[in-house]
Amino acid sequence: MSRVTLSQWQMLAAVVDHGGFSRAAEAVHKSPSTLNHAVHKLEEQLGVAVLEPVGRQVRLTEAGEMLLRRARQLLDNAASLEDVASRLAEGLEAEIVLAIDQLFPADALARALDAFSTAFPYVRVQLHETVLNGGVEMLKDGEADLLVSGLGAHGFLGEPLVTVRFIAVAHPDHELHRLGRGLDLRDLEQHRQLVVRDSAQGRSQDSGWLKAEQRWTVSHLDTSIGMLERNLGFAWLPETRLGDSLAAGRLKPLPLSAGRVREIPLQLIHRDQDRSGPATRAMARQLRDSVRRGVGGGA
Amino acid sequence: MSRVTLSQWQMLAAVVDHGGFSRAAEAVHKSPSTLNHAVHKLEEQLGVAVLEPVGRQVRLTEAGEMLLRRARQLLDNAASLEDVASRLAEGLEAEIVLAIDQLFPADALARALDAFSTAFPYVRVQLHETVLNGGVEMLKDGEADLLVSGLGAHGFLGEPLVTVRFIAVAHPDHELHRLGRGLDLRDLEQHRQLVVRDSAQGRSQDSGWLKAEQRWTVSHLDTSIGMLERNLGFAWLPETRLGDSLAAGRLKPLPLSAGRVREIPLQLIHRDQDRSGPATRAMARQLRDSVRRGVGGGA
DNA sequence: GAGACATGTTCGATTTCCTCGAATGTAGTG
DNA sequence: CACTACATTCGAGGAAATCGAACATGTCTC
Numbered sequence: 277m278s279r280v281t282l283s284q285w286q287m288l289a290a291v292v293d294h295g296g297f298s299r300a301a302e303a304v305h306k307s308p309s310t311l312n313h314a315v316h317k318l319e320e321q322l323g324v325a326v327l328e329p330v331g332r333q334v335r336l337t338e339a340g341e342m343l344l345r346r347a348r349q350l351l352d353n354a355a356s357l358e359d360v361a362s363r364l365a366e367g368l369e370a371e372i373v374l375a376i377d378q379l380f381p382a383d384a385l386a387r388a389l390d391a392f393s394t395a396f397p398y399v400r401v402q403l404h405e406t407v408l409n410g411g412v413e414m415l416k417d418g419e420a421d422l423l424v425s426g427l428g429a430h431g432f433l434g435e436p437l438v439t440v441r442f443i444a445v446a447h448p449d450h451e452l453h454r455l456g457r458g459l460d461l462r463d464l465e466q467h468r469q470l471v472v473r474d475s476a477q478g479r480s481q482d483s484g485w486l487k488a489e490q491r492w493t494v495s496h497l498d499t500s501i502g503m504l505e506r507n508l509g510f511a512w513l514p515e516t517r518l519g520d521s522l523a524a525g526r527l528k529p530l531p532l533s534a535g536r537v538r539e540i541p542l543q544l545i546h547r548d549q550d551r552s553g554p555a556t557r558a559m560a561r562q563l564r565d566s567v568r569r570g571v572g573g574g575a
Numbered sequence: 576m577s578r579v580t581l582s583q584w585q586m587l588a589a590v591v592d593h594g595g596f597s598r599a600a601e602a603v604h605k606s607p608s609t610l611n612h613a614v615h616k617l618e619e620q621l622g623v624a625v626l627e628p629v630g631r632q633v634r635l636t637e638a639g640e641m642l643l644r645r646a647r648q649l650l651d652n653a654a655s656l657e658d659v660a661s662r663l664a665e666g667l668e669a670e671i672v673l674a675i676d677q678l679f680p681a682d683a684l685a686r687a688l689d690a691f692s693t694a695f696p697y698v699r700v701q702l703h704e705t706v707l708n709g710g711v712e713m714l715k716d717g718e719a720d721l722l723v724s725g726l727g728a729h730g731f732l733g734e735p736l737v738t739v740r741f742i743a744v745a746h747p748d749h750e751l752h753r754l755g756r757g758l759d760l761r762d763l764e765q766h767r768q769l770v771v772r773d774s775a776q777g778r779s780q781d782s783g784w785l786k787a788e789q790r791w792t793v794s795h796l797d798t799s800i801g802m803l804e805r806n807l808g809f810a811w812l813p814e815t816r817l818g819d820s821l822a823a824g825r826l827k828p829l830p831l832s833a834g835r836v837r838e839i840p841l842q843l844i845h846r847d848q849d850r851s852g853p854a855t856r857a858m859a860r861q862l863r864d865s866v867r868r869g870v871g872g873g874a
Numbered sequence: 875g876a877g878a879c880a881t882g883t884t885c886g887a888t889t890t891c892c893t894c895g896a897a898t899g900t901a902g903t904g
Numbered sequence: 905c906a907c908t909a910c911a912t913t914c915g916a917g918g919a920a921a922t923c924g925a926a927c928a929t930g931t932c933t934c
Binding site for chain 3: 605606607608609612613628630631632
C-alpha cells in the first residue's frame with residue numbers, strides 16, 4: 277500500500293505552476309534535486325508518468341493533468357482543514373449551544389443562523405427551542421452558551437434584545453368572535469385556552485396569564501397555532517408568528533376592550549460573557565442585528 | 576507554515592477507531608510510541624488538543640472530533656486519488672475522443688454516455704459530432720479513438736452497429752404534400768433539398784443522394800430539422816431524429832411511390848482495437864448495448 | 875555550426891525526523 | 905497493596921528527505 281505524501285503533490289504542483297524544476301525550487305525554497313526526487317518517487321509509487329520531457333522543459337502528461345487537478349483539490353482541503361484548526365486554536369468553539377425561547381421571531385432566528393453559518397461554516401449549532409424556565413435551566417446547568425428568554429436568570433447579566441407583542445387570537449368562527457362585542461378577561465375565562473408547556477425539567481411554570489377553566493397544554497407554539505386553526509380554543513400568541521394565519525383569515529384577533537396587546541421583553545443572556553469565544557459573540561451579534569433588521573424592514 | 580502529514584491524520588484516526596494507542600498500534604503495525612509521537616506533533620502543529628485523557632484511556636476533544644471528521648474526508652479523497660492513479664497505471668485512458676456521426680440516434684448516444692460516465696467517472700469524454708468523411712478523417716489522423724460512421728474507413732476494421740432508416744420529410748404544408756399524389760424522384764428534384772455539410776477538412780462529399788437543383792447545406796442535422804419545420808425545403812433524415820416532429824405534426828413523410836425508406840448501416844470502428852484501453856473498450860460496449868436496448872424498448 | 879547558456883538529471887554525503895524498545899508514570903482492579 | 909493495562913517519555917538507531925556538485929541534453933546566439 278503505497279502512500280503518496282501531500283508534499284509530493286505540492287511539489288508537483290509547484291513545478292507545474294512555476295514552469296520547471298529550477299524556478300519552482302526557488303519559489304519553494306528547496307533544491308531542484310529535491311523536487312526531482314519527490315516527483316520521480318511519486319511517479320514510481322503511482323506507476324504513472326505525470327511529467328514528460330519536451331525540449332529542455334517538462335510538461336504534464338495527459339494522466340498527470342488529470343491527477344494534478346484532483347490533487348489540487350486535495351491540497352486545498354488539507355489547507356482548509358489546518359485553517360479550521362488554527363481558528364480553533366485561537367479559541368473558536370467547535371460547537372455552540374443555543375437556547376432560544378419559542379417566543380423569539382422565527383424569521384429573525386433564521387436570518388441570524390444563516391448569517392452565522394456563512395461566517396462560521398465549521399461551527400456546529402445546537403438549537404434548543406425552549407419555553408420559559410426550560411431555557412433558564414439550560415443556562416444555569418451550563419448546557420447552553422447563549423439564551424434568549426423572556427425570563428431573567430438570577431446571577432446572569434442580560435441585555436434587552438427585542439420586545440414581543442402578544443395578542444389573543446382564535447378561529448374566525450370561534451364563539452368569542454360570534455358574541456360580536458368587545459370582550460373582557462372574564463369572557464376569556466369561559467373558554468378553552470391553549471398554553472405552551474414549560475420545557476424545564478425541574479420546577480416549571482405555565483405560559484399564559486389567564487386562569488381559564490379549560491386549558492390545553494402543548495409542547496410547541498406551532499402545535500398551538502395548528503390547533504387554533506382547527507378552532508380548538510383561543511390563545512395568546514406573539515404577533516410575529518401569526519403573520520400568515522392572520523393574513524389568510526385562518527385566525528382573527530379577539531376584540532378585547534382593554535389590554536388587547538401584551539408585551540414581553542426578551543433578553544439575550546451569555547453563559548459567561550467574558551469567557552465566551554468568537555463564535556458565541558458573533559452569534560449574539562447576529563441575533564441583535566437580525567431583530568433590528570426585522571423591525572426596520574419587516575414590521 | 577506548519578504542514579500536517581496525511582499519515583498523522585491517519586494515525587489519529589487509527590487511535591480513535593481502535594480505542595487507544597496500544598490497540599491501534601497493533602492494527603497499523605507500528606509501535607505505540609510512534610502513534611503517540613505523531614499525534615502529539617500534530618497537536619503541537621495545530622495548537623489544538625485533539626485527544627484528552629480520561630482515566631487511563633484517551634478520548635477525542637470537541638475540537639478533535641470536528642477536525643477528525645474533516646480529516647477522514649481528506650483521507651478518503653487522497654485514497655480515491657491514488658485509486659484513480661492506479662487505474663491509470665493499468666492503462667485506463669484519461670480521456671477518450673469519440674467521433675460520432677450525426678446520424679447516430681441521439682438517445683442511444685445519451686444512454687451510452689450516461690452509462691459510461693457512471694462506470695468511469697474520471698475519464699473525460701470529447702465528443703465530436705461528425706458528418707460523413709469528417710469522422711473518418713479524424714480516425715485516420717489519429718484524433719479519434721472511436722468512430723461511428725456510415726462510411727467505411729480503408730485500412731480499419733469495423734463492425735456493424737446499427738442501421739439507420741432514412742425517410743424524406745417536409746412540412747405538412749410543403750408543395751410536395753399539396754400535390755396530393757405519390758411522388759417519384761423527379762418530383763423531388765424540382766424542390767429545395769436540405770443537406771448536411773461534410774465535416775471533413777480535406778476532401779468532402781455531400782450528404783443526400785439526389786441531385787436537387789436547389790440545395791441548401793447546413794452544418795448540423797438539428798439545424799436542418801429546424802429549417803424543415805419552417806417549411807424551407809425537404810430532406811432525407813434518420814427516422815430516429817424525427818420522433819417528436821412527426822408526432823406533433825410539424826413534419827410529415829413525403830408519399831414516395833417507391834424507395835420510401837433508405838437504410839444506411841452504421842459501423843463502429845476502433846482506431847486500434849488491440850491497443851485500445853479499458854475505457855475505449857467499455858465505451859464501445861456501451862454503444863453496442865445502447866442501440867440494442869433502443870431497438871428492444873423504444874422502436 | 876560551435877560555443878554559451880539554461881535546464882533536467884544523477885549521485886553521494888549530510889542531516890533531519892521517523893520509528894522503535896525499554897523505562898517510567900498513572901489510573902483502575904483484585 | 906500489589907497487579908494490570910494503558911499512555912507517556914527517552915535515547916538510540918535507521919530510513920528517508922535534502923542538498924550541492926557533477927553530468928547530460930536541449931536551445932539560443934554569434
